[in-house]
Amino acid sequence: MWLVVALVWLASTADARAEPSGRLAVVVHPARLSVGDVGWLHVRGAGDAATVEGSVGERSLTFFRYAGGHAAVVGIDLETRPGTLPWRVATLGPGREPRIAHGRVKVSGRSFPVQRLTLPERMVDLEPETERRAVAETERLRMLFRTISGERLWRGRFTRPVAGTEPGTGFGARRIINGRPRMPHSGIDFSAGSGTPVVAANAGRVALVAHFFFPGRLVAIDHGLGLYTLYFHLEHAIVTEDERVGRGQTIGAVGATGRATGPHLHFAAQVGSARIDPAGLLGLSFRD
Structure with missing residues (x-):
């Protein structure tokens, strides 16, 4: 299941010309994460020349080019407390103002033997x-x-x-x-x-x-x-x-x-x- 968790309007007219859609889309997969899970973030609309940085909670993300955008693997540690974690994505590119998306992802608990x-x-x-x-x-x-x-x-x-x-x-x-x-x-x-x-x-x-x-x-x-x-x-x-x-x-x-x-x-x-x-x-x- 896919969940679009953020759509961010571009911050400048230069960005708007570079990205006609005017949006930066951030997708979390899977839509639901639990303690110990591995998932990934998919960012579209950053542009080919953009550098993408981000984090989930206090853990930094490392992005790679994937499926017409950028993706990063997300790990939820074994001893993470159930609740929500903040995430943040920033895109940087030549001659462009930075664009920032942020939100929260829900982390469910698990029962262990x-x-x-x-x-x-x-x-x-x-x-x-x-x-x-x-x-x-x-x-x-x-x-x-x-x-x-x-x-x-x-x-x-x-x-x-x-x-x-x-x-x-x-x-x-x-x-x-x-x-x-x-x-x-x-x-x-x-x-x-x-x-x-x-x-x-x-x-x-x-x-x-x-x-x-x-x-x-x-x-x-x-x-x-x-x-x-x-x-x-x-x-x-x-x-x-x-x-x-x-x-x-x-x-x-x-x-x-x-x-x-x-x-x-x-x-x-x-x-x-x-x-x-x-x-x-x-x-x-x-x-x-």
């Missing part, structure tokens, strides 16, 4: 040195997600990273580990035997290959414009950093490295700093 796990205490109550390591690794990932490349690398639909299996533990599950509440589950898990091939969900650049305490052996793929997918608990990886990969290309194998109760792939996705439901990403498609 509770997952109870029992793990060795050494994996829960960490030694000081291990805790420092885990904190540093988390910060390294956060810094990675702040790196926004200006080129769109993905094309078409995203594919499942493990063939022939349905995801188990879902996105957003509230985890109780050894009887104590922990961070919510920020991805979806695919159970499969050790050594099962793991493939890239779409084309991109390998941004990180590492072995961290909690995720174990991991691969992070930058799909461009702030969109990342992550593959945790790998038995091994067969790609290297800065390598370009295609959709469906094997990047490693399912394992049980890091904090894992058995072989599986933890598949996660980010739009900048926003943790999004990978299941929604698998349903996202642009006509190319």
